[in-house]
Amino acid sequence: MPLLTVTDLRTSFYTRSGVYRAVDGVSFSVERGETLGIVGESGSGKSVTCYSIMGLLPVPPARIEAGSAIFDGVDLLKCTPAQSRSIRGKRVAMIFQDPMTSLNPYLRVSEQLIEPLLIHEKISKAAALKRGLEALEAVGINDASRRIHLYPHEFSGGMRQRVMIAMALITKPELLIADEPTTALDVTVQAQILELIKKMQRDLGMAVIFITHDLGVVSGLCDRVQVMYAGRIVETADTRTLFYSPLHPYTRALQRSIPALQSKGAELYTIRGLPPDVSKPLPGCAFAARCEFATARCTTTPAVLAPATPGHAHACTRVQAGEL
Amino acid sequence: MSAPILQLTDVKTHFPLTRGFILKRSAGTVKAVDGVSLSIARGEVLGLVGESGCGKSTLARTIMQLVPTTAGTVVLEGKNLTTGSIAEVRDVRRDMQMVFQDPYASLNPRMTVFDTLAEPLRVHEVCAAADVPARVAELMQLVGLAPRFMQKYPHEFSGGQRQRIAIARALALEPKIIIADEPVSALDVSIQAQILNLLSQLCRKMNLALIFIAHDLSVVKHISDRVAVMYLGKIVELGPALDVIDRPLHPYTRALVSAIPTPNPDTERTRQRIVLPGDPPSPINPPSGCAFHPRCPHAMEKCKIAVPPLTRADATREVACVRLGEI
Numbered sequence A: 001m002p003l004l005t006v007t008d009l010r011t012s013f014y015t016r017s018g019v020y021r022a023v024d025g026v027s028f029s030v031e032r033g034e035t036l037g038i039v040g041e042s043g044s045g046k047s048v049t050c051y052s053i054m055g056l057l058p059v060p061p062a063r064i065e066a067g068s069a070i071f072d073g074v075d076l077l078k079c080t081p082a083q084s085r086s087i088r089g090k091r092v093a094m095i096f097q098d099p100m101t102s103l104n105p106y107l108r109v110s111e112q113l114i115e116p117l118l119i120h121e122k123i124s125k126a127a128a129l130k131r132g133l134e135a136l137e138a139v140g141i142n143d144a145s146r147r148i149h150l151y152p153h154e155f156s157g158g159m160r161q162r163v164m165i166a167m168a169l170i171t172k173p174e175l176l177i178a179d180e181p182t183t184a185l186d187v188t189v190q191a192q193i194l195e196l197i198k199k200m201q202r203d204l205g206m207a208v209i210f211i212t213h214d215l216g217v218v219s220g221l222c223d224r225v226q227v228m229y230a231g232r233i234v235e236t237a238d239t240r241t242l243f244y245s246p247l248h249p250y251t252r253a254l255q256r257s258i259p260a261l262q263s264k265g266a267e268l269y270t271i272r273g274l275p276p277d278v279s280k281p282l283p284g285c286a287f288a289a290r291c292e293f294a295t296a297r298c299t300t301t302p303a304v305l306a307p308a309t310p311g312h313a314h315a316c317t318r319v320q321a322g323e324l
Numbered sequence B: 001m002s003a004p005i006l007q008l009t010d011v012k013t014h015f016p017l018t019r020g021f022i023l024k025r026s027a028g029t030v031k032a033v034d035g036v037s038l039s040i041a042r043g044e045v046l047g048l049v050g051e052s053g054c055g056k057s058t059l060a061r062t063i064m065q066l067v068p069t070t071a072g073t074v075v076l077e078g079k080n081l082t083t084g085s086i087a088e089v090r091d092v093r094r095d096m097q098m099v100f101q102d103p104y105a106s107l108n109p110r111m112t113v114f115d116t117l118a119e120p121l122r123v124h125e126v127c128a129a130a131d132v133p134a135r136v137a138e139l140m141q142l143v144g145l146a147p148r149f150m151q152k153y154p155h156e157f158s159g160g161q162r163q164r165i166a167i168a169r170a171l172a173l174e175p176k177i178i179i180a181d182e183p184v185s186a187l188d189v190s191i192q193a194q195i196l197n198l199l200s201q202l203c204r205k206m207n208l209a210l211i212f213i214a215h216d217l218s219v220v221k222h223i224s225d226r227v228a229v230m231y232l233g234k235i236v237e238l239g240p241a242l243d244v245i246d247r248p249l250h251p252y253t254r255a256l257v258s259a260i261p262t263p264n265p266d267t268e269r270t271r272q273r274i275v276l277p278g279d280p281p282s283p284i285n286p287p288s289g290c291a292f293h294p295r296c297p298h299a300m301e302k303c304k305i306a307v308p309p310l311t312r313a314d315a316t317r318e319v320a321c322v323r324l325g326e327i
Helices: A046-056 A081-087 A109-120 A125-137 A157-169 A189-203 A215-221 A239-244 A250-255 B054-064 B085-094 B114-124 B129-142 B159-171 B191-207 B217-223 B241-246 B252-259 B265-270
Strands: A005-016 A018-031 A035-039 A062-071 A093-097 A175-179 A209-210 A226-228 A231-237 A306-309 A313-316 B004-019 B025-041 B045-049 B071-076 B095-098 B178-179 B211-214 B228-231 B233-240
Touching: A005 A046, A018 A046, A018 A062, A018 A189, A018 A231, A035 A046, A035 A215, A035 A239, A046 A062, A046 A209, A093 A157, A093 B025, A109 A125, A109 A157, A109 A209, A109 B178, A125 A157, A157 A250, A175 A189, A189 A215, A189 B191, A189 B252, A209 A215, A215 A239, A215 B265, A226 A239, A231 A239, A231 A250, A239 B265, A250 B054, A250 B191, A250 B265, A306 B228, B004 B054, B004 B228, B025 B054, B025 B211, B025 B233, B045 B217, B054 B233, B095 B159, B114 B129, B114 B159, B129 B159, B159 B191, B191 B211, B191 B217, B211 B217, B228 B241, B233 B241
Parallel strands: A035 A209, A035 A226, A093 A175, A175 A209, B045 B211, B045 B228, B095 B178, B178 B211
Antiparallel strands: A005 A018, A005 A062, A226 A231, A231 A313, A306 A313, B004 B025, B004 B071, B228 B233
16 A cells, blocks of 8 residues: 555645645645656746645645545544644654755754654653754764754755754654755755765655656665646656657656756757646646647647556647657 | 967966955965967957866956956057056957856846947947947847847846847957856756857857856867867966867866766766866965876876976967876
């Protein structure tokens, strides 16, 4: 049985200018110990999906319209506050993009680091501090016994991200949701953090959901990848299949527009137009307006995620019909 | 290649640090740019890469004379900007234009596209007032925007379109050189491809020199003719883009190249990655000798003593490493 099963999740934002369907019927599952990558451009709903699962969205304007997220038998979207408190932050943890703003600048690292332990476990402060120290050492912070008493501003960006990871992992979660944890970092520091996440995953045997827009990061880290566009999953497959034989036109277009995969100086492939306005109804495929293979039928017939081979599903009606 | 259009010789930009409010005392200097020599030819694209804090943006601002130069010379087509008067610099500045990273912050939200693009034309009196609308329309077409959007405000455009407006503004005065400071970092992949295509088309069409600053090496490799790698205010490697990125010589460039994740699962899983320990050091108190030695896997005693000069490594490439032949 999968560790987390999300079924038909729909999250909308109610604003003065309309209802924005940020997540529009997303279903996926994560097995124990697996790394799932969620890729997409800004506004594709990858972060909102995870924020919905973690219950971190402000309600209103956000509203979870439908769906379920079953984590080990408990529906995170409908459970009681007590149930949710016993899971979120303990068995499911999250790290964020910007380590500068997600640590509390007024609290010493020690205080925020051991907070999850004091809440979730019956533990004395001294014992918690000892665990905190071990956690900092595990994420590769030298001189941890001195640094644990410093404030976040006394750390560099990479170090802060390490502190965040230590904090998220201190309760030994079964699932870690990482929302673009390396986007704000330099490449050399990004390499350190990616290695660290891999190592911690091996040590703790946890599952990871890794949200990113960088296909390069996904290729080395994830077992399985799903590509999101306008709040929907357009393709999902194991990493090798997705990179070497993508089927959905959006995935293919995305790959052709990265300079790293093209010969130098050649004209890069560009996707014409802009992502659709998700406050307007989209009866057909969300990508149809920008797709070079779209026919009139694509804009009217709903595109349904259907398996092409076991483990490889996509939502292109023309590929499904064998026309492409 | 033709004679260089821009020549930098031993450029240094230092910022003094002071301590105290009333009685200001010197607390050291930040050597943001510390002895950079470069030249760029007409129509050439020079990529400038490095981690945050290595001085690449300060170098761009120094070239534009937006920050005062501490030492060295910036010569644009024979005119020395560092010793020129303010009026002279202002006059020369129309030949150099800049495109910034964040198209949300670099456009005035209270000016329409027309106002934004017409302002440089009016300030520098390049065309008669009656011709301004036609020129603005022409500029918009040049960057792939429909002239009918002329009266719209920046917030009505997407990030990629805004970056096109910023590029149009930079092109308004027909500059000879454009400095683009991380112009695609804030954009999504598919939009990034559009802007990269546009920039390389414009360079070819208008014979523009472009200094392209970025931290994404695959983007830099794609667009640049030559690449300069900076570390802590100094250039550590300079050469043709393909050589520098596919066959890096300096240990720092090697580590940088090896740190980029490639969108290729098979090679990504098997290759050996050089993971550099630690963070880039502070430019206030840089390490002695080669600034890279505390993180360098090949560092020896001699690396700590003298600052290695940028020396010719082969026909086209310059590298600043004393152990070049040995590693």
